Amino acid sequence: MQWQASWIWLEGEPSPRNAWVCFRKSFELDRHASRLEEARLSITADSRYVLYVNGQLVGRGPVRSWPFEQSYDTYDLHHLLRPGRNCLAVLVTHFGVSTFSYVRGRGGLLAQLELSTGDGRTTLGTDGSWKVHRHLGYSRRTTRISPQQGFVEQLDARAWPGEWTDPVYDDSGWEDAKIVGPAGTPPWERLVPRDIPFLTEEVLHPTRVVSLHSVVPPQVAVAVDMRTIMMPDSADHAEQVQYAGFLATILRADGEGTARLLLSKPWLGDGIAASVNGQVYWADRMTRTPTGRELHLELSAGDNLLLVYVCGSDHADPLRLALDSDLGLELVPPLGGESPFVAIGPLGSRVVRNFDFSRPLEYDEAAVQRISSCASAADLHAWSHLLRPVPPELVSPADVFTLCTWPRRRERLSTGKDVEAMVVPSQDPGVAPILRAGDTELVLDFGQEVSGYLFLDVEASEGTVIDLYGFEFMEDDYRQDTVGLDNTLRYTCREGRQRYVSPQRRGLRYLMLTVRHARAPLRVHGVGVVQSTYPVSQAGTFRCSDPLLNDIWEISRLTTKLCMEDTFVDCPAYEQTFWVGDSRNEALIAYYLFGAEGLVRRCLRLVPGSRRYTPLYMDQVPSGWVSVIPNWTFLWVMACREYYERTGDLAFVQGIWPDIQYTLDHYLQHINGDGLLEISAWNLLDWAPIDQPNSGVVTHQNCFLVRALMDADELGRSAGDETARRYAERARELAAAINAHLWCPQHRAYIDSIHADGRRSDTLSMQTQVVALLTGVAEGDRAEVVRSYIASPPAGWVQIGSPFMSFFLYEAMVRQGMYAQMLEDVRHKYGIMLEHGATTCWETFPGALGARYTRSHCHAWSAAPGYFLGAYVLGVRPGGPGWRRVIVAPQPCDLAWARGSVPLPRGDRVDVSWRRSGQKLLLRVERPREVELEVVPPEGYELEVEERVRDIAPQ
Template sequence: MPGDRDWNASWIWGDGEPSPRNEWRCFRKTFRMTGRKPDEARLRLTADSRYVLYVNGTQVGRGPVRSWPFELAYDEYDVGHLLVPGADNTIAVLVMHFGVSTFYYLRGRGGLIAELALGTNADGRRDIAAATDATWTTAVHAGYDRRSPRMSCQHAFTETIDARSWDDGWTMPGFADDWAPATVIGPAGIEPWTRLVERDIPYLTEEPVYPVRVESVRTVVPRSWGVVIDLRNLFVPDSADHANNAMFCGYLAVTVRASKRCRATIGIVDDGRVFGPCSVNGTWYGADAFAGERPQHFLEAELREGDNLLVMDVTGVSHGHGYHFALDCAEPFEVVSPLEGKPEAGESASPFVAIGPFDSGVIVDHRPRRALNRAHPDYVRAKEIAFAADLDRFGGWVKPVDERYVSRDDVFSACVWTPAAAELPVPRALQTAVVANAEAAAVPSFPHADTELVLDFGRELSGYLAFEVAASAGTVIDLYGFEYMRDGWRQETFGLDNTMRYVCREGRQRYVSPVRRGLRYLMMTVRGAVEPLRIHSVTMLQSNFPVAEIGRFQCSDPLLNDIWHMSGHTTRLCMEDTFVDCPAFEQTFWVGDARNEALVGYYVFGDDSIVSRCLRLVPGSKFQSPFYADQVPSGWSSVIPNWTFFWAIACLELYRFNGDRSFADSIWPHVKYTLDHYWERLDDRGLFYMQGWNLLDWAPIDQPNDGVVTHQNMFLVKALRAAAELADGVDDETAATYRGRAERLRAAINAGLWSEERRAYVDCIHADGRVSSIFSMQTQVVAYLCDIADGERLDRVRQLLESPPADFVQIGSPFMSFFHYEALAKLGRFGDMLDDMRRNYGQMIDHDATACWEMYPSRSRSRNDYLTRSHCHAWSAGPGYFLGAYTLGVRGLDPGWSKVIVEPQVADLDWARGAVPHPGGGRIDVAWRIDRAAGTMHIRVASPAGVDVSVQPPAGVTADVERVTVG
């Protein structure tokens, strides 16, 4: 494949800042193509951070896939069918440069590299028709507002676009641009993109999905005024270069100029995980004075006529979530800078001023090296500020807040905080237009209120919103995606600004968002329409890794059937260019999650290429930590030891599935590298001791960030054994060493982490030497899975799993349930496994879930309860694996599955049928039905030729086995 030296193109960008915050930049190249249409026309490109490619006005693709900057992936498209011989042809690229690090991107600098080859010359060289250089033209897209806020700490920015400010014809030939020549940065191979690598997975799908109904129509009046403030980058500017937590100590101040004495509501609609007291004209109000349930805070305040100084103490820790600040008042008011009229106010300043930071820092390992200095004398003295003039006493501590850190408006708060609203009947024409994509229908409009529609897509989706409308110029469309509503109550996406704003130009227009979003429901609020807006269509372009649902499952329990389908749908939505935890809140590749998700993917889709890509990405985090990061590629330098151990186990499981020895051989040195570093963290007791994020489950188990955590020690044993198996035949000496290490660590666990009093494994030993008094089912499950106990202790652990004591911490999340189900399967407790699925996943179905939740609900089932954060999270999709592996009973016995066992576990079911993909192609179909009264069973198995299938019926059952060979 082409290397960096094979590129004829150069990296280009525009003049100005190398890594601008939230810049949307357009590039064009028009060239004349002489002669006939070429037999081959291949256009390859990549960009920092994301691009959308057009050829002669047609969207060709978007990318690149997430990757490390030092191994940046490029894409290659066949565009010959779009080129016109004997005419001008235009390549156009929209590049979105984040300018901040996220959980799926490390900040580099703005850049585009692209070249179009029309086959090869007579001398065998590629015939380059166009390559990025100084002849390309560029301009910042004037329609996109660079001050749009961050979606969350995991994501980049929301989207605010004014269609009146830009000509969509820029992607077409004949567009008369007066743009500047692009600036050449340098050739392929320069920093930070030192190596360009070809995309290693297929292009993602884009399948149009229409809403199934208009859920509601309301008139709404939003809060009067609101903005989003980026406190993290404001107070710790260098934090744009990474995604670690930042801490800071300081204040924000702003002047509210009231037209008369009045009451106003100060609303912190989403506190960005930072909330402190607030003062109005020198009177301070603590948390007890605010109404609302966190993260919402509302304060009723008296404003005097004229200027009122608001000061907010924003001291705290921020990962990058926006701070949503809003005001509502019946009387007219202005929001102005307390420095108004002074030279230091600045030309590009927002109305806010910052006081501080009096202290700041970065947290890189979940444990602050020190506490924030809240005793700084000027920080304490600033509590006395009551008037704008008082700011003069604080000299250099007071600075105007650059407008780039403050949005022009907060779409999220405008959508969720509506002081006045009234429900309306849904017009039938509107219902038909939206759902059936029929004749366009008008959205009802009102002179003194906005119109809000809630559209239900019928299931969770992930991709790119698109709509076509006819509107008067200046009509505003606010879109807000969320996941759950029931009986009139809506669960807001606090912590995720899942919104966008589109300002219409005159007439009919279509817009396709370049920002990926996850949602089930879409709120569409029409504001300021001079003429009623007409909707032609609203769609979600469902985008995911291209897989077919080869797996199937059906049984005599309809609830289990629904759970299986929900698990498969969830996994598909969380297959992007890697596995991701959830398509809405994060879209992050969490390394440990992917181990369980891979097993589900094998059984539902049979695809292993996405798994291979995920596993190969992980060692790229070596420059951040020798222990490998828990999410990659990411600007957050974070390690969860168990996630690394699960990665090592997943490497072996991929080899066991597809039998690809070349993968095993190439990944082995990376597995060895990190496990050798983990081994160095054993203490004088021979136990693994780590300061860090020592996570396994969200339940209240004792897993301190500093100490000996039992479940981590146990999973390290399992990882060492997996690594040894991976090394067999490649590095036999190290394989033997690892088996010896695993046995020594197992012995140390039994010597130091077993309680004779409770006859169970303790959760941990704290840093001060104190042995935990907490006992959890999580630790006992892991002990059994990792073969830690033997003899009487093994019998005791089995007893605990079969009859969990009430005073032990119970399984707390669907993620932990995966390991619990593995243990139950190993125990042969298949009825217990199905009962647990029915109980825990059944309550998701009861709440109209179409995808698996991140968590089980922790409170009562009252209507307004917070059931879970994410309503689509693939770490919870375990039933998609277990129902195929055990209820159907299909499991591979050797790498590549040349030998397979079909061993159905009937539990309380009467019949089951389905299919499991075979890694070599085709599938294994299984259908069984049991007659308990007669003690007989019929089993039908269809399998590919060349696969040795053994069928093992349940004990005590006489089975009639029907075998079919395919091929």
């Protein structure tokens, strides 16, 4: 690609916070436009774009990438251009902050249209002739969706014409674009073409109306970005920070009485307090609620000083503050200013690196006590050196999440046919009625988890507000609100019929739709999701004699599908983050369910880009959070070997091999005098109380390093590097050190860790034993002992806490021939999910992380049955690189029959079915002719095999 276009932006701040910017370029095609042979548009933007051509939405992008390897997309526009006036229109969203999938750069758009006719070629690129204008409908005063994502979306359709993308729209009042620089301008040092297909788009509608309520919201619901207030430079990164400070405002009441206060700051614990007129309420005096902490205040008539104290860690969750009272309440600036708040502090602050919480935050505790006792705004002047007005852009005046989850009053009503018609796509719209007692709240159920872009098609009176809130789980009278995820959208209607498609991806199952300030009933022609996932051309199948296993396989399939975007993501709701270690298991699952080798290759190649920030590769990429989980890097090395086994792609191995050497060589620099890996990092494996300190020797990650070193030996020699044998030698040395120093003869088990101060862990966990056996560290008699623990976990040991860890448990089980026990564990643990209505796999098992069931209800690291049922019950496994040889070794256990298909890496599939007849197994296999087959009978069975072969279709 020869770039002639320039990066463009608008005048002003290079990297504005939460900016929505519109670009247009109009051009003429003569009457010979039908002779166009080619019309290709290449485009990228910082941070995200939505492309329209002649008013039609064409695509979204770019895929996530490192800024120094900026990805661009290419579209064929041949069918969209026409004789006469044409228009390219682009909506660019620039975050202005780093997230878990974006490293802060600066605002910019780069696009180049190449037209080809019989008369020659014409190039039309972004330059100073393009028109640009801020989108005035989107509020910039919104909070972060979550620490992992960008900003909440609130659009006032009255403030910006919906026709701005059309060719006939008059943009003469817009500014000329500002040229930032040519292709190659930092931070976008290199431009790389998109390396995966465009994602699918499928329109989904809700399946039912769950409920209709009349609701009255609280009087005040605001959200404040305390992180940026206290540590302004934190917009440049996504690290955890710690601080201590205050937020102050005046509550002006029209009389004397009480008010209800809600304070919410996820994950903060007890580091929060409130003070009203000098009366201090520490966290232990507040009532815990599902979404925060609640307090009843005594207010005087007139001005009341409210101070909110925040102390602790912050990863970009807003401080939510809501008030409700029979009094008239107003928030007033204590010392003047554009927003109703002033900040006091920080009294102490620091950036937390690699989960190092061993050093406590240092702050002025005496100042905290004195500031808390301030009884009036005049008392604040004593702290003038710490006082700062809070900029309006850091305060969201309409916190839709709290408005939806903390109403003053909520009354259930019966639904009628007009309401229920909202979920039926037809000529006749559904109707959301106006209710006398309050706003109209509807809860809609999609029948399963969905992932994509919300849309509305409505007829409304001007000024009608539609608040949308997506959540994942409800059961009987319990609704699990998405604390830590502001999964909301506010759309304020213009008069008449209008359609809106959100540019922000969301994951949800249930959609709360609340109508406020309507002067006429809202007529709903359509509401739903444009579901968007990674496209696959083939799919695995599985059925067996146990309906429970069939349902478990199906929720594993849907989970994996919804977590396949431009990378694997942990979940479509809370994070949408590519976690490197998670994706090793997800890749194996996806091979069996969808193939998806292109997505796996893209994920693996993204990881080494983090070497610009750390030689010990980051655990989520690309990201502004430089966080290291050593196991995640070791799993990445394992995934590279498994990708080679899957595809036989030697060019991939040769390309990635230097990056594997680079990070492993740096890890080997952390081997201590005992021959063990000793490191300060986020030493995580499972959401369970394993003794896995963030500084010291952790047994499970030493074991996984052994496995990574052995896989590096194999990869390096495949790449033609005979010196890679040194990694196998280091693996043997490390395994010997583990057995010498981390085995406890008294308990006949591997201990979890040795702390940095030399203290040996007294914790024994199933996780550590599983990994020691799985990686081959446990050998001989020790392997037999550990195997007995897996067969019968000892009481009092730390048990498996997440389906992610269960994947490794199942790997260990099948390697030991414990197929029946693996199936029973699957039935039990995943059966609990199905019992509670799950359509996708949970992040954790009930009780972990303090949740009633789980935090995320759709988590790809949990879809293990999608792999193990195909690989071991059907029994289809590779017999060498590229699957040119396939082994079929079914394990019937207690099943009467099973059948299914496993995709092959070059297309096509292997079909397997078997049925038990006494001790005889009737096996049928159909395969492509070029695939060699080896059949292995299960122990104790006689095989009767029917083999069929398919020829390659003629080209």
